[in-house]
Amino acid sequence: MTLEITTARPESALLDLPWSTPLEEWPESYLAALPRGISRHVVRFVKLGPRVLAVKEIKDDIADREYAMLRNLRRLDVPSVEPFGVVHGRTAADGEPLDACLITRHLQFSLPYRALYSQNLRPDTAVRLMDALAVLLVRLHLEGFWWGDVSLSNTLFRRDAGAFAAYLVDAETGELHARLSDGQREHDLDIARVNIAGELMDLAAGGFLEEHADPFEVSASVIERYHTLWNALTGTERFEVGDRWRVDERIRRLNELGFDVDELSMTTDIGGTEIVITPKVVDAGHHSRRLLRLTGLDVGENQARRLLNDLDAYAAATDRQGDDEEIVAHDWLAKIYEPVTRAVPRELTGRLEPAEIFHEVLEHRWYMSERAGHDTPIEDALRDYVATVLPAKPEEKAVLGVDTEEMPVISRFD
Amino acid sequence: MATVTFDNATRQYPGNPIPSVDKLNIEIADGEFLVLVGPSGCGKSTSLRMLAGLEEVNGGRILIGDRDVTNLSPKDRDVAMVFQNYALYPHMTVADNMGFALKIAGVDKAEIRKRVEEAAKILDLTPYLDRKPKALSGGQRQRVAMGRAIVRSPQVFLMDEPLSNLDAKLRVQTRTQIASLQRRLGVTTVYVTHDQVEAMTMGDRVAVLKDGILQQCDSPRRMYDHPANVFVAGFIGSPAMNLMEVPVTDGGVDLHGHTVPVAREDLANVGKNVTLGVRPEDLELSSDQSGIPVTVDVVEELGADAYIYGSTEQKLLEATGENAGAVPFIARVDGRRPPEKGDKIYLKPKSGHVHVFNAESGLRVGD
Numbered sequence: 140m141t142l143e144i145t146t147a148r149p150e151s152a153l154l155d156l157p158w159s160t161p162l163e164e165w166p167e168s169y170l171a172a173l174p175r176g177i178s179r180h181v182v183r184f185v186k187l188g189p190r191v192l193a194v195k196e197i198k199d200d201i202a203d204r205e206y207a208m209l210r211n212l213r214r215l216d217v218p219s220v221e222p223f224g225v226v227h228g229r230t231a232a233d234g235e236p237l238d239a240c241l242i243t244r245h246l247q248f249s250l251p252y253r254a255l256y257s258q259n260l261r262p263d264t265a266v267r268l269m270d271a272l273a274v275l276l277v278r279l280h281l282e283g284f285w286w287g288d289v290s291l292s293n294t295l296f297r298r299d300a301g302a303f304a305a306y307l308v309d310a311e312t313g314e315l316h317a318r319l320s321d322g323q324r325e326h327d328l329d330i331a332r333v334n335i336a337g338e339l340m341d342l343a344a345g346g347f348l349e350e351h352a353d354p355f356e357v358s359a360s361v362i363e364r365y366h367t368l369w370n371a372l373t374g375t376e377r378f379e380v381g382d383r384w385r386v387d388e389r390i391r392r393l394n395e396l397g398f399d400v401d402e403l404s405m406t407t408d409i410g411g412t413e414i415v416i417t418p419k420v421v422d423a424g425h426h427s428r429r430l431l432r433l434t435g436l437d438v439g440e441n442q443a444r445r446l447l448n449d450l451d452a453y454a455a456a457t458d459r460q461g462d463d464e465e466i467v468a469h470d471w472l473a474k475i476y477e478p479v480t481r482a483v484p485r486e487l488t489g490r491l492e493p494a495e496i497f498h499e500v501l502e503h504r505w506y507m508s509e510r511a512g513h514d515t516p517i518e519d520a521l522r523d524y525v526a527t528v529l530p531a532k533p534e535e536k537a538v539l540g541v542d543t544e545e546m547p548v549i550s551r552f553d
Numbered sequence: 554m555a556t557v558t559f560d561n562a563t564r565q566y567p568g569n570p571i572p573s574v575d576k577l578n579i580e581i582a583d584g585e586f587l588v589l590v591g592p593s594g595c596g597k598s599t600s601l602r603m604l605a606g607l608e609e610v611n612g613g614r615i616l617i618g619d620r621d622v623t624n625l626s627p628k629d630r631d632v633a634m635v636f637q638n639y640a641l642y643p644h645m646t647v648a649d650n651m652g653f654a655l656k657i658a659g660v661d662k663a664e665i666r667k668r669v670e671e672a673a674k675i676l677d678l679t680p681y682l683d684r685k686p687k688a689l690s691g692g693q694r695q696r697v698a699m700g701r702a703i704v705r706s707p708q709v710f711l712m713d714e715p716l717s718n719l720d721a722k723l724r725v726q727t728r729t730q731i732a733s734l735q736r737r738l739g740v741t742t743v744y745v746t747h748d749q750v751e752a753m754t755m756g757d758r759v760a761v762l763k764d765g766i767l768q769q770c771d772s773p774r775r776m777y778d779h780p781a782n783v784f785v786a787g788f789i790g791s792p793a794m795n796l797m798e799v800p801v802t803d804g805g806v807d808l809h810g811h812t813v814p815v816a817r818e819d820l821a822n823v824g825k826n827v828t829l830g831v832r833p834e835d836l837e838l839s840s841d842q843s844g845i846p847v848t849v850d851v852v853e854e855l856g857a858d859a860y861i862y863g864s865t866e867q868k869l870l871e872a873t874g875e876n877a878g879a880v881p882f883i884a885r886v887d888g889r890r891p892p893e894k895g896d897k898i899y900l901k902p903k904s905g906h907v908h909v910f911n912a913e914s915g916l917r918v919g920d
Contacts, residue, residue, distance in 0.1 A: 292640070317567070322606040326627045334640070336657050340649070341642035355657060 146224030162196040184539045191245035202239035208310040219307040248492045249295035273364035275305035287312030290334035299439035300498040375417040397440045433468035438494035489536035555708040557581040561613030575765040584739040588756035596765040633707035641686040648682040651700040672703040710742040783915040786830045792883045796870035811843040819919035828910040835906035836884040844901035859891035
């Protein structure tokens with residue numbers, strides 16, 4: 140059989156990887172790190188030039204399906220890992236055919252939940268992780284994606300201005316529909332409830348979970364948060380014709396939650412005294428899109444919110460609120476944002492993403508100002524942050540690990 | 554445990570002119586293992602999901618026992634999708650791995666332990682209950698995963714292509730395990746597959762679907778011996794049944810001068826031609842050059858038997874499903890004296906072993 144590599148970015152170095160060896164036996168020299176856990180399938184991280192790739196060995200048709208699914212999800216702008224390619228036609232030295240490999244790009248600065256739990260978690264961090272997962276699930280469901288295997292293991296987390304943003308890692312069981320039925324959404328939530336509780340119980344059994352954290356409560360909180368958000372985004376509202384301000388109010392509320400309203404249905408009852416509004420199409424990324432348009436910076440939703448606030452503050456402080464927003468943004472980028480992010484010594488750039496560092500510097504300035512009782516210039520805050528805070532942070536650019544410490548159930552028979 | 558009834562159940566997606574499942578009627582007995590099978594897009598998975606509560610039902614009803622579940626949410630239906638997520642947790646004992654979902658559901662500790670122990674007995678896992686999954690073999694781990702579904706003691710098990718990501722050998726082993734486990738538990742089970750061999754070996758009954766319409770629902774034996782129409786005839790059985798269009802004559806149908814007897818009353822209203830089906834094992838070599846002339850292209854020797862794949866002037870109907878595209882004439886012959894490649898042979902159906910279908914409607918004619 141001939142080796143067949145399908146990829147959106149042809150890269151000849153791919154050919155140098157030892158495809159005729161079962162993934163489990165790849166020599167360490169190719170590997171960026173060994174996975175920590177045992178995943179359902181064999182997964183390895185390899186270094187290819189400047190980037191790290193995750194390689195997963197699975198059946199040919201499943202590999203194709205997942206590759207196509209991940210590409211669709213990227214197209215829909217859903218936070219998910221980036222598919223890199225599929226390798227078919229692998230043959231071992233003895234002529235035995237080997238399973239296909241699905242290749243995805245490692246998501247920089249992402250953290251598996253086990254890595255987060257192995258650090259000293261602030262009590263509210265667990266809550267923020269669950270919030271992030273609920274947001275991801277709502278976004279997936281809005282696009283008609285039924286996940287089928289919602290779990291912490293199948294999710295990666297990125298820091299997002301003190302909160303987290305969740306990314307889908309595994310789309311193997313997923314299905315894309317035009318619209319999800321309530322039953323499908325319920326089923327996903329049910330799977331989430333069981334899997335998350337199971338994963339947290341496992342952490343507890345391994346001694347990684349703080350004693351006061353109750354796996355059931357935590358997993359139930361995801362569902363609760365999901366419902367709140369889902370209702371806020373899709374729920375129908377009725378009010379008197381005179382209360383038309385409530386239309387704008389609804390849109391503003393959705394914007395605050397980080398969503399844009401692309402389509403809103405508005406109907407009146409027969410008498411014309413009541414208005415009924417239902418958002419039909421909502422799009423995540425309200426703040427990040429605005430920041431991208433103004434500055435070209437592509438960052439997390441909360442980071443964008445934070446940066447936009449600082450931009451507003453800059454406009455106010457420089458008395459330029461009436462000026463063209465794009466020009467002010469350009470100046471802010473050149474005079475504030477870039478000097479801060481560029482001032483980070485090279486050896487510390489792998490600790491946090493630039494936007495996250497900027498967010499932390501702003502936080503740091505706030506604390507310093509509070510302590511001093513007066514405003515601290517950002518230059519001072521930056522100097523102090525780089526000297527005292529950042530060096531103590533762990534390197535997070537490439538935290539690898541499959542971290543689904545789960546066992547292959549259907550692997551081989553005795 | 555319970556019966557399951559699809560009562561004119563229909564699912565039509567918005568914007569799609571044709572229903573994905575059209576007026577499905579099946580009554581599944583308590584404890585029965587029913588397999589839904591058909592080519593992709595036939596509606597088998599949709600039917601299962603309608604039962605699970607994952608697809609809206611646009612028409613008709615679905616009952617579990619006497620309860621109309623048509624509009625209930627998945628978790629209120631007391632059904633369990635098996636193998637959906639079969640992750641095991643390494644720090645938890647085998648017993649906890651099996652029982653933790655019950656804990657979430659609020660079942661009390663003593664009851665959980667009781668159900669886990671019962672399931673462990675059935676699954677031969679009793680000695681391992683207090684160990685960690687790491688200590689188990691692959692097969693045992695898989696049984697733990699099955700245990701997770703069993704301890705929930707649902708009224709119905711639902712399985713959607715659970716073996717699709719296994720290689721051929723594992724598939725056969727797991728197939729046997731699931732079938733024997735289901736029989737021991739006696740829980741009503743609905744199982745979806747595209748593989749007719751899987752369907753025929755596992756199901757008490759098999760329901761064949763095509764284009765959202767139920768073609769036939771019968772025991773594997775009955776389905777094999779009495780396919781209700783040309784589609785089922787071509788779909789069930791491997792290698793596939795030979796299907797050909799032949800003229801009707803006095804007292805039967807004509808096969809190159811050889812008259813295959815068919816009851817006169819059955820042929821009363823069928824027109825000039827019918828579709829004749831003969832399974833490869835129901836053919837015999839003719840000594841007098843009557844019957845279907847076949848030129849042997851390939852001989853597949855299997856020891857006691859041999860299959861010959863040949864070509865014939867006789868026009869053959871294309872087979873369906875996974876047999877699609879397989880249009881050679883296939884016959885099973887004595888493996889000790891098979892014809893050779895290139896030979897011209899004459900084949901006749903064994904008496905009473907033909908299937909006759911209306912050439913227009915495709916429906917079976919006679920018994």
